[in-house]
Amino acid sequence: MDMEREEKLYMISAIVEHKPGVLHTISNMFRRRGFNIESISVGVSEEPDLARMTITIKGDEVVVEQLVKQLRKIISVVRVSILDPKHTVARELALIKVNTPDSKTRSDVINYTEIFKGHIVDVAHDSLIIEMTGDSEKINAFIDLMKPFGIKEIARTGIAALPRGMRSTRME
Amino acid sequence: MVLMSGAKALIEALKKENVKVIFGIPGGAILPVYDELSKESDINHILVRHEQCAAHAADGYARASGQVGVCMATSGPGATNLVTGIATAYMDSSPVVAITGQVPRTLIGKDAFQEADIIGITTPITKFNFQINRVSEIPGIIKTAFYIASTGRRGPVLIDVPRDVQTEEADVEFNDEIRLRSYKPIYEPHPLQVEKAAQLLIEAERPVIVAGGGVIASNACQELVALAEFLPAPVATTLMGKGAISENHPLSVGMLGMHGTVAANHLVQDADVLLAVGMRFSDRTTGNLKTFCPNGKIIHIDIDASEIGKNIRPHVPIVADAKRALRAIYQRLVEKAQKKEKTAWLRRMQELKEMQEEVVKSNVGGDGIKPPALMVEIRKILPNDAIITTEVGQNQMWAALYLKVYKPRAFISSGGLGTMGFGFPAAIGAKVACPSVPVVDIAGDGSFIMTEQDLATSVAWKIPVIVIVLNNSVLGMVAQWQRLFYGRRYFAVHLGGIPDFVKLAEAYGAQGIRVQSLEEFRRALKTALNSDVTTVIDVPISSEENVLPMVPPGQDIRNLMLS
Numbered sequence: 070m071d072m073e074r075e076e077k078l079y080m081i082s083a084i085v086e087h088k089p090g091v092l093h094t095i096s097n098m099f100r101r102r103g104f105n106i107e108s109i110s111v112g113v114s115e116e117p118d119l120a121r122m123t124i125t126i127k128g129d130e131v132v133v134e135q136l137v138k139q140l141r142k143i144i145s146v147v148r149v150s151i152l153d154p155k156h157t158v159a160r161e162l163a164l165i166k167v168n169t170p171d172s173k174t175r176s177d178v179i180n181y182t183e184i185f186k187g188h189i190v191d192v193a194h195d196s197l198i199i200e201m202t203g204d205s206e207k208i209n210a211f212i213d214l215m216k217p218f219g220i221k222e223i224a225r226t227g228i229a230a231l232p233r234g235m236r237s238t239r240m241e
Numbered sequence: 242m243v244l245m246s247g248a249k250a251l252i253e254a255l256k257k258e259n260v261k262v263i264f265g266i267p268g269g270a271i272l273p274v275y276d277e278l279s280k281e282s283d284i285n286h287i288l289v290r291h292e293q294c295a296a297h298a299a300d301g302y303a304r305a306s307g308q309v310g311v312c313m314a315t316s317g318p319g320a321t322n323l324v325t326g327i328a329t330a331y332m333d334s335s336p337v338v339a340i341t342g343q344v345p346r347t348l349i350g351k352d353a354f355q356e357a358d359i360i361g362i363t364t365p366i367t368k369f370n371f372q373i374n375r376v377s378e379i380p381g382i383i384k385t386a387f388y389i390a391s392t393g394r395r396g397p398v399l400i401d402v403p404r405d406v407q408t409e410e411a412d413v414e415f416n417d418e419i420r421l422r423s424y425k426p427i428y429e430p431h432p433l434q435v436e437k438a439a440q441l442l443i444e445a446e447r448p449v450i451v452a453g454g455g456v457i458a459s460n461a462c463q464e465l466v467a468l469a470e471f472l473p474a475p476v477a478t479t480l481m482g483k484g485a486i487s488e489n490h491p492l493s494v495g496m497l498g499m500h501g502t503v504a505a506n507h508l509v510q511d512a513d514v515l516l517a518v519g520m521r522f523s524d525r526t527t528g529n530l531k532t533f534c535p536n537g538k539i540i541h542i543d544i545d546a547s548e549i550g551k552n553i554r555p556h557v558p559i560v561a562d563a564k565r566a567l568r569a570i571y572q573r574l575v576e577k578a579q580k581k582e583k584t585a586w587l588r589r590m591q592e593l594k595e596m597q598e599e600v601v602k603s604n605v606g607g608d609g610i611k612p613p614a615l616m617v618e619i620r621k622i623l624p625n626d627a628i629i630t631t632e633v634g635q636n637q638m639w640a641a642l643y644l645k646v647y648k649p650r651a652f653i654s655s656g657g658l659g660t661m662g663f664g665f666p667a668a669i670g671a672k673v674a675c676p677s678v679p680v681v682d683i684a685g686d687g688s689f690i691m692t693e694q695d696l697a698t699s700v701a702w703k704i705p706v707i708v709i710v711l712n713n714s715v716l717g718m719v720a721q722w723q724r725l726f727y728g729r730r731y732f733a734v735h736l737g738g739i740p741d742f743v744k745l746a747e748a749y750g751a752q753g754i755r756v757q758s759l760e761e762f763r764r765a766l767k768t769a770l771n772s773d774v775t776t777v778i779d780v781p782i783s784s785e786e787n788v789l790p791m792v793p794p795g796q797d798i799r800n801l802m803l804s
Contacts, residue, residue, distance in 0.1 A: 086422065090360065090364075090372075093361065093364065094364050097364050097365055098365070101365050131550070131554075134550060135547065135550065135551060138546050138547035138549075138550075138551075139547050141423075141546065141547070142545065142546070142547045144368070144369045144389065144421065144423070144424050146423060147422045147423040148423065
């Protein structure tokens with residue numbers, strides 16, 4: 070059967086049992102089967118014994134279909150769905166530490182942060198930490214903007230995503 | 242609720258799963274369980290001599306009986322010695338439950354004596370694994386473990402039990418509840434897919450069925466034959482599917498793939514519709530994937546959705562139990578079409594089967610004992626219900642090609658992992674499961690020596706099996722590849738005719754017989770069949786023998802080397 074062999078970025082939402090070892094099982098499967106994961110984020114879901122995992126992977130339809138099947142095969146994985154980007158809210162959080170040796174740079178960085186609706190969460194003599202949330206493109210754009218000032222450190226969470234409106238990845 | 246120790250709860254839970262036998266070796270971290278086991282008359286414990294054999298024996302028991310096989314080992318090296326056996330069972334979807342001792346909870350993660358992270362180690366080679374944290378969890382975990390191992394696509398499950406959980410006492414409740422949020426194997430085929438499959442098969446002029454191990458696992462052999470006869474379609478099998486159709490059946494064309502028969506390989510390549518059931522299109526079966534079944538529409542039935550589309554994208558995918566899917570397709574065929582009689586396609590099958598017979602004949606003449614002829618002799622002497630296990634390499638492929646099997650679960654071989662040393666302990670396990678039928682391990686000298694220490698187990702526990710060692714003093718399959726593809730540069734394959742297998746057998750109190758001719762072999766095998774002790778028959782063969790036919794790796798499976 071014909072399937073799209075064009076590579077693009079897919080978002081996959083997996084509801085998994087919130088138990089020790091589950092993340093290991095899943096990441097081990099990715100390694101074992103050679104899936105190249107762009108990002109993975111995990112946190113407790115609306116039910117305390119379940120965690121929601123958001124996985125982004127660059128690949129074609131065949132690869133993604135196989136990844137979903139392999140995920141569903143894992144017994145601790147409760148539900149897996151491919152998120153449609155058009156109907157999904159996807160956000161990432163980044164903490165970015167930027168050099169601000171003088172007041173000119175400092176005010177420039179603060180200005181940009183405001184334009185991007187970020188927050189300054191730490192102020193030191195010669196650096197600032199900016200908290201930025203948004204989709205990955207927005208964060209990438211902001212990071213590019215900060216590069217000339219001198220980025221000291223970046224921490225990114227990976228993407229967390231939910232389908233919009235009444236669509237649901239919950240267990241019925 | 243009953244107050245009892247973890248060890249006692251474990252044994253009680255195993256009894257509720259109807260466990261009759263455990264293959265294992267004790268050690269410090271599992272001793273409380275062994276102490277309980279010593280008081281138990283319903284479960285027989287068979288002490289093996291290496292934990293790898295405990296796992297293989299449990300696997301052989303499972304494959305011969307269709308029931309879950311159980312093995313047990315202590316923590317650390319006991320557990321890691323099980324690993325090859327667990328991986329073997331995983332690759333061939335065999336229901337095995339492995340129970341390992343673990344260091345006490347307070348010492349886990351502290352690199353304690355005989356501590357190994359067996360949960361981490363076995364995650365990629367088990368269907369699921371558990372570490373027990375509380376005594377109260379034991380009944381539920383054991384029940385769930387057996388359920389997972391024996392349903393859906395079967396496979397091994399490991400349960401790791403810290404030593405202090407074994408000794409702790411707590412209130413335990415036994416019930417039949419299985420709490421799994423998402424594990425629901427799909428058994429029923431989708432009617433729309435069944436309809437599509439039936440339509441393709443009705444329109445087919447050159448249909449072929451390929452049956453894999455899943456047909457045997459789901460007891461779908463009758464359904465397979467009924468469907469094949471109705472179409473009618475030649476039936477090829479994978480190594481794991483050998484026995485799914487009697488190899489005496491007129492529609493049986495033998496094994497497909499790298500060492501496939503002339504008929505199986507050509508028919509599959511020429512098919513216009515290929516019905517693949519309970520098989521996974523492994524590289525050894527398909528050869529070059531790009532040229533596999535080039536003009537055929539493929540219907541793929543498998544209970545594991547992840548197998549569908551993994552190696553081959555089928556035209557009609559059916560996620561279902563093989564038995565139910567085959568039955569559903571058969572019913573639609575009967576409703577919609579007439580049974581066909583002798584077709585041109587069957588005449589073609591007959592021609593190709595005759596060509597295969599010629600290959601057999603051209604490979605049996607000459608001096609000394611020829612392995613294909615030996616296989617034919619073995620078949621003549623063994624009763625039809627005898628169980629044959631194999632080691633891995635040339636012995637395995639000769640058996641697969643030339644030793645006909647007439648019923649399911651009568652051919653037990655390490656197909657996926659290809660584990661040398663599997664056949665002998667698997668034979669012990671099969672014999673424990675089926676004590677009234679002869680069990681024969683077709684071995685090579687290289688494989689047998691990997692687990693021969695368990696001759697001690699078979700003698701001490703009076704589990705008589707027959708080991709036929711095709712002794713060519715080399716690692717035969719490796720030598721064959723070096724001969725064919727590495728310019729005869731033989732390296733690291735010479736075993737030097739060591740040991741003397743007759744003396745080796747005798748050292749263990751087993752019977753050893755060396756034969757020099759087919760006539761002597763016949764007598765030796767008859768002696769072995771009438772013996773109540775394990776017999777090793779040493780059969781010297783030439784180190785220059787090739788397993789033929791053979792398709793060079795990665796090529797179109799029509800490219801069969803015949804001589």
